[in-house]
Amino acid sequence: MKLLVIGLGQCGGRVADEFARRDRRAREQRGLTILSRALAVNTDVTDLSGLHFIKSDAQHRVLIGGRKSGGHGVGKINELGAEIAREEGDRVLEAVEWSQQDSLADAFLLAAGAAGGTGSGMIAELTQQMKERYPDRPVYCLIILPFHYEELTEDRAIYNVGTCLKSVYLVADAVFLVDNQRYIADGEPIRTNLTRINSRVVDPFYNLLCAGEEKDPKFIGSRVVDAGDIIETLSGWTVIGHGQTPVSRSRFGVGPKLDFRNRVAETEKGIHAMNQALAALSLKCRPSDARKALYLLTAPPEGMSMNLIKDLSMSLRAAATGALIRSGDYPRGRDSLHVTVVLSELTNAIRISDFFSKAIRYVYLKQRRRGEIQEGREGFDEALRDIPLLL
Numbered sequence: 001m002k003l004l005v006i007g008l009g010q011c012g013g014r015v016a017d018e019f020a021r022r023d024r025r026a027r028e029q030r031g032l033t034i035l036s037r038a039l040a041v042n043t044d045v046t047d048l049s050g051l052h053f054i055k056s057d058a059q060h061r062v063l064i065g066g067r068k069s070g071g072h073g074v075g076k077i078n079e080l081g082a083e084i085a086r087e088e089g090d091r092v093l094e095a096v097e098w099s100q101q102d103s104l105a106d107a108f109l110l111a112a113g114a115a116g117g118t119g120s121g122m123i124a125e126l127t128q129q130m131k132e133r134y135p136d137r138p139v140y141c142l143i144i145l146p147f148h149y150e151e152l153t154e155d156r157a158i159y160n161v162g163t164c165l166k167s168v169y170l171v172a173d174a175v176f177l178v179d180n181q182r183y184i185a186d187g188e189p190i191r192t193n194l195t196r197i198n199s200r201v202v203d204p205f206y207n208l209l210c211a212g213e214e215k216d217p218k219f220i221g222s223r224v225v226d227a228g229d230i231i232e233t234l235s236g237w238t239v240i241g242h243g244q245t246p247v248s249r250s251r252f253g254v255g256p257k258l259d260f261r262n263r264v265a266e267t268e269k270g271i272h273a274m275n276q277a278l279a280a281l282s283l284k285c286r287p288s289d290a291r292k293a294l295y296l297l298t299a300p301p302e303g304m305s306m307n308l309i310k311d312l313s314m315s316l317r318a319a320a321t322g323a324l325i326r327s328g329d330y331p332r333g334r335d336s337l338h339v340t341v342v343l344s345e346l347t348n349a350i351r352i353s354d355f356f357s358k359a360i361r362y363v364y365l366k367q368r369r370r371g372e373i374q375e376g377r378e379g380f381d382e383a384l385r386d387i388p389l390l391l
C-alpha cells in the first residue's frame with residue numbers, strides 16, 4: 001500500500017519525516033516504495049527546517065499562515081491553526097496535486113499532535129478539504145495524544161485535544177490514536193525520547209505497507225495483506241501495535257519435517273509476538289471493543305506454517321471477540337518473527353472519553369467565568385455539544 005503522508009505542525013512533521021525514513025529503508029533494503037510522498041506543512045519556519053528526510057523544497061515543506069503567525073507557529077491556539085487551514089488550504093492541496101502526478105497514493109495519512117496549535121487546528125479542516133478533492137480515496141488521520149505532564153500543566157492542551165478529536169472524528173475515514181504516554185522512558189532526555197517514540201509510532205506500519213507492494217514471488221505470502229484489506233479494516237477510532245521475537249533457523253525448524261517440539265516452539269513464539277503487539281497498542285484499549293481487526297505475520301518463509309497462522313487467528317479471536325478479523329502472511333526476513341495488529345472501529349476507549357470529559361469541564365469553567373452558564377443542564381451528550389468544532 002502506498003501512502004501520501006502529510007505531517008502538520010512540529011509533531012506531525014517529525015512523524016511524517018520518520019515515515020520518509022522508512023520509505024528510504026524500504027527502497028534500499030527491499031526495493032519497494034511505500035510512500036507516494038511525504039510532505040510537511042507548518043506555520044513555523046524553524047520546525048520545517050529541522051526535518052531530515054522530507055525533501056527540502058517548497059513543494060514538500062509547505063509554510064503557510066505567514067501573515068498570522070509571522071513564521072513562528074500559532075502558540076497553541078488551535079482555532080488559529082484551523083483558520084489558517086481554511087484560508088490557505090489550497091496551497092496544501094496544490095502540493096498534494098503536484099505530488100500525485102507521478103506517484104499515485106492508495107490513501108492519504110495526515111498526522112498531528114492534538115495538544116499543539118498548528119497541527120491540532122489544521123488537521124480536521126485539511127482532512128475535509130482532501131476528502132472533497134479526492135472523494136474516491138480514503139483520508140486517515142494519525143493523532144498523537146499528549147504526555148500526562150502536559151495535561152496537568154497546560155489546561156489549553158486538554159481543550160486542544162478535545163476540539164481536535166471531536167472534529168477529526170467527524171471527517172476522517174479512520175483516526176489512528178497514539179498516546180505519547182505509552183512510550184515514555186523516565187530519565188531519557190526529551191529530544192531522544194521523542195525521536196525514539198516517533199520511531200516506535202511508525203514501526204508497526206512498515207511491514208504492513210511493504211507486504212502489498214512486493215513484486216518478487218518469493219516474498220509474496222499465501223494470503224497477501226494488500227491496500228484493499230487495510231482500507232476495508234480501517235474505520236473510526238483505530239489503534240495499531242507491533243510485536244517481534246527472534247527466531248533461530250535451526251530451532252525454528254526448516255522444511256516439511258518439522259519436529260513436534262519445534263512446532264510447539266513456533267506457536268509459542270508467534271503467540272508471544274501477538275501478545276506483545278496487543279500489549280504495545282498505540283493507545284491502551286480493550287481489544288473486545290473493536291469491530292474490525294487485522295493482523296499480519298512477517299517471518300522467514302520456512303517458518304510460516306498454516307498451523308502458526310491458525311493459532312494466531314485463534315489467539316486474536318480470543319481477545320478481539322467482537323471483531324471481523326482479516327489476516328495475512330508475509331514471508332520476509334531471516335531471524336525474527338513479527339506480528340502487526342490493527343484494531344479498528346473501537347466502540348470505547350477510556351482515554352478518549354476521559355479527554356472529552358476534561359474538555360467539557362474546561363469549556364464549562366470558561367463559560368462560568370464569563371457568566372454564560374444557564375442553570376439546569378446537562379447530560380454528557382449535551383455537554384459534548386459544547387466542545388467547539390474546528391471545521
Ligand SMILES: Nc1nc2c(ncn2[C@@H]2O[C@H](COP(=O)(O)OP(=O)(O)OP(=O)(O)O)[C@@H](O)[C@H]2O)c(=O)[nH]1
Nearest residue numbers: 009010011073074075076113115116117118119146
Ligand atoms: N511523539 C511526538 N510527540 C511530539 C513531538 N513533538 C511534539 N510532540 C507533542 O505534540 C504536542 C505539541 O504539538 P506541536 O506539534 O509541537 O505543536 P504545533 O502543531 O507545532 O503547534 P504550535 O507550535 O502551537 O504552532 C505535545 O503534546 C508534544 O508532546 C514529536 O516529535 N513526537
Ligand SMILES: [Mg+2]
Nearest residue numbers: 010044047073
Ligand atoms: Mg510548532
